[in-house]
Amino acid sequence: MKKLLYTLFFIGAVLAFSRANGEVTLKRDRLESPAQGRPETRSQDSLKIKWWNPSQHSSPVIEGQAWPGEVAGFYDRLPARAQKTVREAVWDLSRESAGLLIRFRSDAPEIQVRYTVEDALDMPHMPSTGVSGLDLYSPNEDGQWEWTAGKYSFKDTITYHFQSLPHGNKREYHLYLPLYNKVKWLEIGVSGNAALEPLPPRKEKPIAIYGTSIAQGGCASRPGLAWTSILGRKLNRPVINLAFSGNGRLETALVDLLVELDPALFVIDCLPNMSGFPDDTIKTRLTNTISTLLKKRPGIPVLVTEHADADINSLNTLREGGFDRVNKLAREALTLLKTKGLQPVHLLSAEEIALGIESTVDGVHPNDIGMMEYAQAYEKAIRDILHEKDR
Amino acid sequence: MKKLLYTLFFIGAVLAFSRANGEVTLKRDRLESPAQGRPETRSQDSLKIKWWNPSQHSSPVIEGQAWPGEVAGFYDRLPARAQKTVREAVWDLSRESAGLLIRFRSDAPEIQVRYTVEDALDMPHMPSTGVSGLDLYSPNEDGQWEWTAGKYSFKDTITYHFQSLPHGNKREYHLYLPLYNKVKWLEIGVSGNAALEPLPPRKEKPIAIYGTSIAQGGCASRPGLAWTSILGRKLNRPVINLAFSGNGRLETALVDLLVELDPALFVIDCLPNMSGFPDDTIKTRLTNTISTLLKKRPGIPVLVTEHADADINSLNTLREGGFDRVNKLAREALTLLKTKGLQPVHLLSAEEIALGIESTVDGVHPNDIGMMEYAQAYEKAIRDILHEKDR
Structure with a gap:
């Protein structure tokens, strides 16, 4: 009996040790995922996974996509026809899924996602995790955002496995897609007897953002931490991310697409991609962009960011x-527009964003x-402009 | 004449455009480095680079290294003899340069660093940039920290190029080394006529930290943003980073090394690596660690972190x-130690760190x-314990 006890103790110690080994660690032999704490029980049910491919759904299920019925690729950000009007670089970047999210309801204790991407x-x-990863958030009953990490594996097929979710009642989930990669194919899975109910994009008017790599999400550590994603959660509103790394250049082709939208507010955050242009070009393009928006979308406020x-x-x-x-040139352009009586144009200053x-x-x-600082500055400015109270 | 003007205008426009192309961007064809704004002038002098290899310096020049005269590898964190006493995993991780920095004075307008590393x-x-990159900080005349990004290239030899530095007067620089890689060879270069004066490690008593991957620096985006690095700048004090990813397990072999040090304070931040162990093991190891420190280093406060x-x-x-x-087990162990009259032991609670x-x-x-939140909580706790005022 004593021997048996010793044996059991020894087995227990070994198990404990191997569990310890699986705790908070970052070594390269464990590249696939950080540990999830204690081993988590998995029922037989969870082995029978029911997979759902959003691209085969009968109605739109991607939020943050301005032209859902007109896209060439299911996870594109511009309509197919834009390929003829925007520069090749813009078109290529528009196929990266920055700012897109999939909303659904589920009572599943585990949610899995598997997908493939095109680029590095x-x-x-x-x-x-930021370039090609996913992020899962869920509002609780009090409207507070909750979050959990998924166990990930970055192989030919990328997988995320969200475990030990609070189940029993159906929760609303927001699944953010990669910030700097193109999704080729994606499926969401729940255990066979759990519900997975796609939700349509919300009806609230979105914030529409035309911007650079910074607004596209570089360099957030995960998709939910791009400032556009944080802002969307803070305002509880859809966000249209039309930001194109290195190519937010205040171009007519893009502005012509922007005016097709009916957002609560336009954000023009392109100045970081303009600093290589001559003074005149910067002022002219900014003035033209704003004038066009105000004329074709009267009454919709425009926020220009330094x-x-x-x-x-x-x-x-x-x-x-x-x-x-x-920044100086932008202020001059805005002053000129105001003297012409064009309203409403607002400025979000570098001082308000207050990066350190x-x-x-x-350095860029x-x-x-920095993403959190950007989001906080935007939230304050947009609540002021839209006369919305703080939560 | 008019034709010449048009030609010049065209050339100017093309140049402006190519500069614009080099602005804030993140595309993969520009993997080596983000743009540095406008093209920066480079004098002939800067082409004649004078290289200095810290490993060939006659006296210690690495700060944050507790056993500078006893290391097997120049950028190791444990003395050579530790290879016989610590587990292999700890030894291997101790060769990663987390928390190490090189201090020097220079009046160079440009500083370059080239080095090779062992692992992925x-x-x-x-x-x-975090796993294998560098970070350059400099205190200004008012004691405020300044910083700049380097243009980097991650190839077989990694290079960082810090440009347009405020030159003329010699400034003090702190160059942080990679958080999760082993430096094999490293050289720092300045233009031929500029000074490069190595500085010895500071004499102030350090903060000595025994910890996990979190304290080693995972997942900071650059070395200066590990919480131990931020804390060192906030307190203006050397920090000894003895954190080993997945292996901060309150082991006797490490504690026996810790007691050789004479720091201002010991930090024990190992609990995230203990959660796989049984209750008894956690309490016993924590109690033994603290008792040993207090007995062998009487008067030096110990801060245990939840x-x-x-x-x-x-x-x-x-x-x-x-x-x-x-956390509950740690509180019980600390309460027991206090009833035995062992002092001074302090606790930094999860509530004080307040991660969101x-x-x-x-999730870990x-x-x-999170790094900033950790650093802020540590700064407050340590200033209280050491009776040091806020800056």
Whole structure:
């Protein structure tokens, strides 16, 4: 008997140790996923997974997509016809799923997602979880956002496995798609007896954003932490992310698409991609963009965002000047528009965004700290403009 | 004449466009580095680079290294003799340069660093810039920290190029080394006529930290954003990072090394790696660790940190319990120690660290938001314990 007890104790100790080994760790031999704490029980039911492919659904299920009925690829951000009007670089980037999310209801204790993407999984300053990963949020009964990490595996087919979800009642889930990659194919799975009910895009008027890599989501560590995603949760409103890395250049072809929308507000956050242009070009393009929006979409406010922020490169004597120049030109253009009586145009200043030296990964692209600072500044400005109270 | 003007205008427009193309962008064809704003002038002098290899310096130049004269590898964190006493995993991780920094003075307008590393450049949830990158900070005349991004290239030899630095006067620089990789060889270069004066490690008593992947720096987007790095800047004090991913397990072999140090404070932040162990093991190891430190290093305060924070996985019904259990056991162990009259032991609670659902990349490892929250909580706790005023 004593021997049996010792044996059991030994087995227990080994199990405990291997569990310990599976705790908070980051080593490369465990690349697939960080540990999920204690081993989680899995019922037989969970092995029978019922898979759902959103692209085969009869009605639109992608939120943040402005032209759901007109896309060439199911996860595209521009309508198919735009391929003829926008530059090739813009078209290519518009096929990355930045800002898109899938809403559904489920009572499943486990949710799995499997998908494939077209391009490289990561960048030197942005991890796979941000470039090509997923993010799952859910509002609780009090309207507060809840979140959980999924166990991921970045192989030819990427998988995310969300476990130990609060089940029993059907919850609303928001699944954010990759910020810097093109989804080729995707399926969401729940255990066989659980519900998976797709939800249509919300009817509230969205915030429509035309921007650069920063607005596309570079360099958030996961899709839910792009400032456009954070803003959408804070305002509890759909967001249309029309941001194109390096290519938010205030171009007519894009503005002509923007005016087809009927948002609560337009955000023009392109200045970081304008600093290589001559003064005149910057002012002309900004003025034309705003004038067109105000004329073709009268009454919809426009918010122009400065390039934030020179001080993040406090040691780089040349960089500061580049940031300041585009902001000065934008202010001049806006002043001119106001004297012409064109309203309503608003400015979100670099000072309001208030990035610090710890807010970027590379002196330009916000890390998660900078993304949160951007989102907070936007939330405040947009609530003011739309006369919406703080939650 | 008119034709010449048109030609010049056309050339100017093309140049402007190609510069625009080089602005804020994140595309994969520009993987090496984000743009640095306007093209920066480079004098002939900068082409003649004077390279310095810290490993060939006659006296210690690595800060954050507790046993500078006793290391097997120049960028190791444990003394060579530890290879015989610590587990293989701990030894291997101790060769990663987490928390190490090189201090020097320079009046150079440009600083370059080239180096090679042993392991994979990144992880799925932590980019190359954090796993294998560098970070350059400099205190200004008012003692405020300044920072700038370097243009990087992650190839067989990794290079960082810091440009347009404020030159003329010699400034103090702190160069942070990779958080999750082993530096094999490294050289720092300045233009031929600029000064590069190595500085010895500071004499102030350090904060000595024994911890897990979280304290090693996972998943900061760059080395200066690990919480131990932020804390060092906030307190203006050296920090000894003895954190080993997945292997901060309160082991005697490590504690025997810790007691060789003479820090201002010991931090024990191992609980996230203990949750797989049985209750008794957790309490015994924690009690033994603290008792040994207090007995062998009387008068040096010990700060024990809880696993922060259960709520970040608000949707995962099982995970919360795992976090809470180790914290409860730690509180019991500390209470018992206090009744025995062992002093001074302090606790940094999960509530004080106050991570939220946006503070981690994977439900366990802090992103830059979480790193800042950890650093702020530590700063407050340590200033209280050491009776140091806020800056």
